[in-house]
Amino acid sequence: MARRVNLAHLYNPQILEKDELTENFVVRLDIFKRLYQEISTVGMKYPEQHYVIQGNQGTGKTTLLLRLSYAVENDPSLRDWLVPIVFNEEEYGIRRLYKLWLRLAELLGEKQECFRNLGEVMKELSQQFPEDDEFERAAFKLLSDSLHREQKKIILFIDNFGDMLSKFNKDEAHRLRKILQTSADLRIFAASSRTIEAFHDYKHPFYEFFKIEYLKGLNHEQTEELLLKLGERYQLKDFTSTLQQQRGRIEVMRRLTGGVIRQMVILFEVLVKEKNTDAFELLECLLDRSTPLYKNRMDKLPPQQQEIVEAIAHRWDAVSVKEISERTRMGSKIISAQLNQLVKSEVVFKIHTTTKNHLYRIKDRFFNIWYLVRLARNGSIGRVQRLVNFLDYWCSRPAVGPDSDSTAPASADYFNQYLPQLADSDTALSQVLPQLCPEIMGLMAQQQYPPLLAFFNAQDAQGRSIADQLKPLYYALMQERKEEFPNEYLRMGEELESTVEEILVQVQSQQARRA
Amino acid sequence: MRNIVGQTPRGTDFFKRSAIIKKIYRRLEAGNHIFLSAPRRAGKTSIMRFLEDNPQEGYAFIYINTEDVDDLEDFFRLLSEELLDSEAAKKMTQLVESSKGLFAAFTEKITKIKLWDLEVQLKQGEPSTYKDEFQDLLKKLNTRKFTIVIMLDEFPVTLEKIHKKHGEYQAVHFLHCNRALRQEANQGIQFIYTGSIGLASIASKLNATAALNDLNVLEIPPLSTAEARRFTARLLKAYNVKFEDGSIDYLLSKLQWLMPFFIQLVVQVLIDEYETRRKTIDQKFIDQAIEKSSTHRNHLYFVNYYTRLEKSLPPEEAKVAKKILLEIANKTEVPLDAFEEHPHSRRILEMLILDGYINNNQNAYRFNSPILRDWWKKYGKD
Numbered sequence: 085m086a087r088r089v090n091l092a093h094l095y096n097p098q099i100l101e102k103d104e105l106t107e108n109f110v111v112r113l114d115i116f117k118r119l120y121q122e123i124s125t126v127g128m129k130y131p132e133q134h135y136v137i138q139g140n141q142g143t144g145k146t147t148l149l150l151r152l153s154y155a156v157e158n159d160p161s162l163r164d165w166l167v168p169i170v171f172n173e174e175e176y177g178i179r180r181l182y183k184l185w186l187r188l189a190e191l192l193g194e195k196q197e198c199f200r201n202l203g204e205v206m207k208e209l210s211q212q213f214p215e216d217d218e219f220e221r222a223a224f225k226l227l228s229d230s231l232h233r234e235q236k237k238i239i240l241f242i243d244n245f246g247d248m249l250s251k252f253n254k255d256e257a258h259r260l261r262k263i264l265q266t267s268a269d270l271r272i273f274a275a276s277s278r279t280i281e282a283f284h285d286y287k288h289p290f291y292e293f294f295k296i297e298y299l300k301g302l303n304h305e306q307t308e309e310l311l312l313k314l315g316e317r318y319q320l321k322d323f324t325s326t327l328q329q330q331r332g333r334i335e336v337m338r339r340l341t342g343g344v345i346r347q348m349v350i351l352f353e354v355l356v357k358e359k360n361t362d363a364f365e366l367l368e369c370l371l372d373r374s375t376p377l378y379k380n381r382m383d384k385l386p387p388q389q390q391e392i393v394e395a396i397a398h399r400w401d402a403v404s405v406k407e408i409s410e411r412t413r414m415g416s417k418i419i420s421a422q423l424n425q426l427v428k429s430e431v432v433f434k435i436h437t438t439t440k441n442h443l444y445r446i447k448d449r450f451f452n453i454w455y456l457v458r459l460a461r462n463g464s465i466g467r468v469q470r471l472v473n474f475l476d477y478w479c480s481r482p483a484v485g486p487d488s489d490s491t492a493p494a495s496a497d498y499f500n501q502y503l504p505q506l507a508d509s510d511t512a513l514s515q516v517l518p519q520l521c522p523e524i525m526g527l528m529a530q531q532q533y534p535p536l537l538a539f540f541n542a543q544d545a546q547g548r549s550i551a552d553q554l555k556p557l558y559y560a561l562m563q564e565r566k567e568e569f570p571n572e573y574l575r576m577g578e579e580l581e582s583t584v585e586e587i588l589v590q591v592q593s594q595q596a597r598r599a
Numbered sequence: 600m601r602n603i604v605g606q607t608p609r610g611t612d613f614f615k616r617s618a619i620i621k622k623i624y625r626r627l628e629a630g631n632h633i634f635l636s637a638p639r640r641a642g643k644t645s646i647m648r649f650l651e652d653n654p655q656e657g658y659a660f661i662y663i664n665t666e667d668v669d670d671l672e673d674f675f676r677l678l679s680e681e682l683l684d685s686e687a688a689k690k691m692t693q694l695v696e697s698s699k700g701l702f703a704a705f706t707e708k709i710t711k712i713k714l715w716d717l718e719v720q721l722k723q724g725e726p727s728t729y730k731d732e733f734q735d736l737l738k739k740l741n742t743r744k745f746t747i748v749i750m751l752d753e754f755p756v757t758l759e760k761i762h763k764k765h766g767e768y769q770a771v772h773f774l775h776c777n778r779a780l781r782q783e784a785n786q787g788i789q790f791i792y793t794g795s796i797g798l799a800s801i802a803s804k805l806n807a808t809a810a811l812n813d814l815n816v817l818e819i820p821p822l823s824t825a826e827a828r829r830f831t832a833r834l835l836k837a838y839n840v841k842f843e844d845g846s847i848d849y850l851l852s853k854l855q856w857l858m859p860f861f862i863q864l865v866v867q868v869l870i871d872e873y874e875t876r877r878k879t880i881d882q883k884f885i886d887q888a889i890e891k892s893s894t895h896r897n898h899l900y901f902v903n904y905y906t907r908l909e910k911s912l913p914p915e916e917a918k919v920a921k922k923i924l925l926e927i928a929n930k931t932e933v934p935l936d937a938f939e940e941h942p943h944s945r946r947i948l949e950m951l952i953l954d955g956y957i958n959n960n961q962n963a964y965r966f967n968s969p970i971l972r973d974w975w976k977k978y979g980k981d
Contacts, residue, residue, distance in 0.1 A: 114874065122601075129609075129610070130607075130609040130610065131606060131607065131609075132606065133601070133603050133604070133605070133606045134605070134606060255667070255669070255760070258666045258667050258753075258756060258760075259666075259667040261666065262664045262666050262667045262753075264606075265606065265607060265644070265664060266664055284902075284903040285903065285907065286639060286903060286904075286907045286954065287796075287907065289666070291639055291640075291795075292604065292605050292639070292640055292860070293605035293606070294604075294605055295602075295603070295604040295605060295606075296604075436902070436977075436978040437978075438977060438978070
């Protein structure tokens with residue numbers, strides 16, 4: 085009998101039982117093995133390499149840290165001398181370095197009998213040292229002496245490490261770096277959902293100090309593997325055939341969400357419940373599940389930043405300060421100042437161009453889509469719908485052979501015939517794509533750019549930009565012509581990258597055939 | 600050999616740089632106290648740790664990181680404790696009979712200072728200081744049989760912190776105390792100072808460069824091509840990455856600036872790409888990896904080179920620095936006298952060299968890294 089699909093732990097892998105988490109850990113095996121080997125093959129004779137795992141929310145950082153900690157606990161060759169300590173995401177109270185040692189002493193005491201009183205002894209020590217920095221030194225010495233006495237070492241798994249580190253002052257950062265560089269008693273494996281600025285700040289003690297492992301989104305194969313293994317785990321008999329039928333749509337969702345594991349697990353849940361859902365309905369299910377997170381993100385922004393984020397999100401592709409100013413009527417100085425904050429908090433991503441005017445886009449691309457579908461007006465849903473339709477066509481199309489090379493005439497007028505159809509309805513695009521898409525790629529292969537540029541610059545009868553309706557093809561053209569338009573292709577969002585790459589590969593193979 | 604980033608590689612993870620190690624010994628043999636100068640991540644600490652872990656016959660090294668010290672007495676307390684705790688002290692008491700008594704007396708005095716600090720009620724008369732006791736010990740130790748080298752890492756950070764906490768007078772005093780320590784210590788006691796920020800520029804701001812003029816400055820150069828070839832091959836082999844003959848030389852010709860850290864960054868990209876693609880590394884593979892490192896992860900790395908100018912220099916000077924760098928990037932090389940009309944150009948150029956942006960070898964300014972130069976040409980506009 086099929087097991088009930090329960091994904092309540094999605095945001096809190098800590099609540100999963102050890103065995104359940106281990107059993108559910110079916111992707112990211114490569115990085116797990118690599119890091120585990122790194123832990124298990126060194127005896128920590130010298131101060132060891134410290135790691136930070138960086139990835140967007142939902143990419144599996146917390147789960148990976150927990151999986152590593154359980155692996156250490158279960159390894160007979162490690163557990164006698166190496167104590168894994170997990171600091172969960174909610175350790176907000178650690179604002180000073182001495183508090184890190186206090187909390188560590190408490191957790192160590194909970195974990196191992198021989199350290200049961202360590203936390204209390206450390207607290208008593210604080211009476212002797214009224215100055216924080218003196219107490220911190222004494223506390224670390226006590227911790228270090230206790231570890232030596234018991235012949236143990238610690239491996240610390242710290243989530244949201246960037247937040248913790250940003251609370252320490254510079255003297256504390258110097259002190260922590262010195263400890264990590266000179267003490268072989270402890271080792272850190274941390275995680276962070278944002279880039280930790282200090283690691284790239286030449287003047288900061290932690291400049292390039294940690295080795296960073298990036299958790300990227302799942303690729304096509306990894307996504308299928310995840311879904312298959314989830315199907316097996318929940319003993320769903322006909323899930324393989326669902327997977328076969330929905331292969332193209334699954335790939336569309338993967339591209340739009342960036343392959344974030346959390347979204348792919350939600351996708352699994354939706355696929356189990358709704359077997360015959362179309363691509364846009366699938367997207368809406370994923371967006372609904374993300375609403376609390378994204379709404380909170382938007383609500384937390386100060387009003388001016390909200391307005392700027394809305395302006396950028398509305399445009400979808402990257403925009404300049406001038407373009408934001410036109411939409412918001414805010415002065416460019418104010419916008420630049422707020423953008424600096426938004427870039428720092430990683431809501432917005434800054435793209436350097438070849439001019440002084442840089443471009444800005446929403447960093448979390450799925451958040452941008454959520455905004456367009458759930459908050460924006462004026463036909464924004466339709467714009468997303470058309471991209472979904474394009475991707476649905478692209479990811480589900482049969483393999484293209486040499487015979488399908490297009491022979492469309494190189495004339496701007498020829499393409500104008502499509503304008504009424506494109507204006508007709510959002511779904512009309514799906515009907516014209518099997519003919520239009522190969523024709524555009526065919527002309528690109530022949531390097532007949534002027535009619536294509538004219539077509540993309542046109543608008544349909546409802547005043548909608550053709551470039552916006554056929555984004556992947558437009559950006560493939562811009563990429564191809566980047567000598568002529570050096571900054572236009574930089575506007576492209578990451579959700580289009582792989583599709584654009586595939587279009588260009590196909591164009592190049594057509595060119596090779598013609599040659 | 601693992602690709603260690605940030606942390607100090609020790610033991611089999613350390614890539615031995617024989618040339619610079621020999622150079623250090625030669626300078627020590629000539630009786631010099633040394634200041635090791637290099638940009639951050641150039642491998643200063645790992646070289647010092649190697650000396651400590653593998654001393655030549657007749658030497659003992661003590662590595663001390665002072666970056667968490669912001670007070671003169673605290674500095675000498677740390678030095679006293681580290682010396683007492685060191686292998687060098689153990690070795691000395693085994694070899695030189697008279698040192699046993701000296702160390703025992705020193706321990707007693709240090710304990711008294713500690714107790715004086717802790718037990719307020721016992722305070723009578725003037726206490727001794729860590730500084731005086733440490734200086735005294737270094738004068739008395741008989742070092743005929745071997746040399747003790749005290750290596751002080753992140754010394755400029757300590758100087759800056761003392762300046763910030765106690766003011767200019769104390770910071771200058773601290774530099775002079777260190778100079779007195781070097782001059783008054785017995786011949787077989789030598790010092791190596793180093794740090795990731797420029798000691799000379801801080802001393803210059805304090806008008807105290809005279810307190811450093813006995814230090815012999817030794818620059819840590821990038822790896823030679825032969826060293827870089829061996830280093831890269833060892834790293835790739837350690838991760839079972841297959842590569843075509845000649846591909847390492849191709850990579851090095853692209854990098855040009857053969858700082859170990861810079862090589863490690865690109866090698867890490869190669870390892871990651873290899874794990875994804877499982878394709879033997881050839882020239883095309885390398886071109887793609889370099890393109891990737893300058894557009895993705897290391898994009899941040901390059902952007903930081905740009906933004907840190909604003910943090911390191913006053914706004915007007917940061918502007919001049921950007922102008923200078925853009926000109927060097929566009930022209931590939933610029934004569935040494937080209938920037939004389941810019942205000943403060945000498946100081947700015949010194950900082951750009953020290954922080955690893957450019958070099959002035961071969962009578963011209965050039966970017967150290969052609970990858971950074973290309974990035975600058977494209978994106979380094981103000």
